[in-house]
Amino acid sequence: AQSVSQHNHHVILSEAASLELGCNYSYGGTVNLFWYVQYPGQHLQLLLKYFSGDPLVKGIKGFEAEFIKSKFSFNLRKPSVQWSDTAEYFCAVSPTGGATNKLIFGTGTLLAVQP
Amino acid sequence: EAGVAQSPRYKIIEKRQSVAFWCNPISGHATLYWYQQILGQGPKLLIQFQNNGVVDDSQLPKDRFSAERLKGVDSTLKIQPAKLEDSAVYLCASSLGGLAGGSDTQYFGPGTRLTVL
Numbered sequence: 001a002q003s004v005s006q007h008n009h010h011v012i013l014s015e016a017a018s019l020e021l022g023c024n025y026s027y028g029g030t031v032n033l034f035w036y037v038q039y040p041g042q043h044l045q046l047l048l049k050y051f052s053g054d055p056l057v058k059g060i061k062g063f064e065a066e067f068i069k070s071k072f073s074f075n076l077r078k079p080s081v082q083w084s085d086t087a088e089y090f091c092a093v094s095p096t097g098g099a100t101n102k103l104i105f106g107t108g109t110l111l112a113v114q115p
Numbered sequence: 116e117a118g119v120a121q122s123p124r125y126k127i128i129e130k131r132q133s134v135a136f137w138c139n140p141i142s143g144h145a146t147l148y149w150y151q152q153i154l155g156q157g158p159k160l161l162i163q164f165q166n167n168g169v170v171d172d173s174q175l176p177k178d179r180f181s182a183e184r185l186k187g188v189d190s191t192l193k194i195q196p197a198k199l200e201d202s203a204v205y206l207c208a209s210s211l212g213g214l215a216g217g218s219d220t221q222y223f224g225p226g227t228r229l230t231v232l
Contacts, residue, residue, distance in 0.1 A: 044223040045223070092157070102171060
């Protein structure tokens, strides 16, 4: 069965600390990979995506993620977090090659950045 | 550009009652999705429309849930009768369409928070 695992459910960091959120997926075929973010009181919005090419992708607000195919991982990183990065982060995959564009989400990681 | 609109934002009903949610996608987006997000979980796809046709409804509990997109624009999702376990946020998303196989970026609305008592 297709699934996405986010191992960190809650993360608390101080401003300027580095961030890495883990994401692993289980699927036998090729996938596209996404990170979505939900700021307090706002809707889900796309942070970055990987379809093909350079496995290191850069998104908005200084975030980046690296696709490691051999590890089925797509970890999210930011070298120095800010208080405004406090949000819930969701990793998602979408199997390629079919008619559906279904997104399969992880359970999310709640990040709290302390000033 | 206007985003995905949803209404109502909040709804409280008693079990066995019916409820309906409305979604208006971004103008020009051919594909529309309904997701269910239960507290502590990630969103789960319920149904995907391409224009007014259903592409995927494999995870829609069809004995109580129904959805339609009659003119290929806005959509309604209905639950009848509701159960306690239907308490969740119902998210609508849309995408341009035409890019199958997971390559179409989805844009989400604010969601409707349903509480079933």
